[in-house]
Amino acid sequence: DLTLFRDENTKYPEQVWYTLAAFLFVIGCFQWGLFLHSKFARRGHHEFDEETTTTNGVHKKFSLRRIPLAVINFYRVVAFRWTLEIGQSYTLNMAEVFVTVAYIILLLIYAFINTTSVEGQTLDITYWSNRIAMLASSQFPIVTALGTKNNPVSLVTGISYDKLNYIHRMTARTCFMLLWVHGAGHIVSDPYEPFLRAGVTAMVAFSILIIVSLRPVRSNIYEVFFYVHFLGVLIFLMGGYYHTKGAHGSYWIWPSFVFWAFDRFIRAVRLVVFNHSYFGFKSGTGTMDAATEMLSENVVRLRLRRPQHFHWSPGQTAYLIMPSVSTLPFEAHPFTIASFDSSLLSTPSAEDQSSAEVTGSSAPFWKELVFLVNVQGGFTKKLKEVAAKKEAIKVFVDGPYGPSPDLGSYDTCVLVAGGSGVSYTLPVFLNIIERVRKGKSSCTRVVFIWSIRGAEYVQWIEEALINAVQLAPPSLAISIRIFITASSSNTKAIPERTVVRKNSLSLSFLSLRGVRTENGRADLDTLLKEEVDVTSGRMSVGVCGSQGIARAVRHALRFPVSGPSSILSGGPSVTLHVESFGYA
Known part of the structure; x- marks a missing residue:
């Protein structure tokens, strides 16, 4: 029975890894397939679209040939635009919910199967308590890898580190839950074992780490999170290593140090290469x-x-x-x-x-x-x-x-930003214009929507927009919608010299083709529905701003606007990219 017990503690964590590896392989094939499809889609998608649209862009009759595309858009809406709201801080899409539930179920199944002792006692604590610890320990390498900027998971799946960060937090919190179940079982059965000191130290560090990683804490005191995270992980892994050494489980922990060290080495090299003058390699x-x-x-x-x-x-x-x-x-x-x-x-x-x-x-x-x-x-x-x-x-x-959106095969691109979220949408907007000029994009219409508190905010990007629109080819329809949400009485004053500079450019900006400014909040439901109604082919929507703006865009692109009925009737295939604000 002891031999079987040890064999299962070794075998089951390995089987969990095989399951996760297979899942990542499938996701990788899917992601890379989409990447290759986007590279070649621009060549032939217009011929197909001409069969379902008229010359003025109004959708034609129902077509069963678009069923595969309708299925894909149905999946996009359900997986990424239906969300679970948890208070004001957390928004999980259904894909994240599914991955979370599936991951927890996977670990719990392997934790509690075959836990009946030879005496016939079901769910014997001796079996599941130690096995849970081994299962949790086996996840430390992937938890660590998912938290690094340069990691093998991104290489295999093609998913950027920032999108994987939720999985990093989810797997860490799942392991935290399992380890407390393991620890409670051992404290109850035998609280005076010397090796428990290392385990208790590790769990105290892990508990503090979990608390400071909660979004309200992390966003308000990022500096505290930054250093507690660094020290907490170090203490936890060291304590876990010595705690599991006697149980032959430490071989699951040391790879975490390898992943962390590799990431830090790559980042250190980049720091030197791209900031060489600071390190004395060149003058200036x-x-x-x-x-x-x-x-x-x-x-x-x-x-x-x-x-x-x-x-x-x-x-x-x-x-x-x-x-x-x-x-x-x-x-x-x-x-x-x-x-x-x-x-x-x-x-x-x-x-x-x-x-x-x-x-x-x-x-x-x-x-x-x-x-x-x-x-x-x-x-x-x-x-x-x-x-x-x-x-x-x-x-x-x-x-x-992070990734850069490849929008070359889209007919219409809509960019939505709030406040400093324009940091994301402005470069993408400029890139679209450049690629259309070079003949590397099939985009025929780009819509730039920006919600700001005061009119003076336009000066942040006014020069860039003026130059870009003047360089844009006539074949590219441009719509720039600026929504000013604060009344003039609430707008704070800015330095006089800057106001003069702004006013000297305002006429040039307002006279640009496609520019329209409005007071009040943007009605994203109406704006996006209007774009879907006049668009055929492929449509991309990118958003960067507050959680409120992201939620509004997701809601606007659910059924029926971007549903199967719209696709089958000749409507555009809509993809959505939500760029979250940094967590500093």
């Missing part, structure tokens, strides 16, 4: 420093330059390390890159670049790294104090990270 250290500027009461703009070999794509993020601003020297805070790495869009003149002060919309958004930082508390509050003085600061850039 000051040229890498970031210029700071207050754009509004609660938004700071950072502008910095990097070497020619630093490239990024629209929608990617970078981790910024600012030793002079942060509490400790190597805090890394994630922000979306708001600028566009382009060789087509022209840069400002040399005279503009040599100006001592660059204000408002005159900042070049296409040849340098630009970040729009939403001021909250802690680190960003300190950064605001620096920006108020317009001081230059040393910034180490770690990145870029």
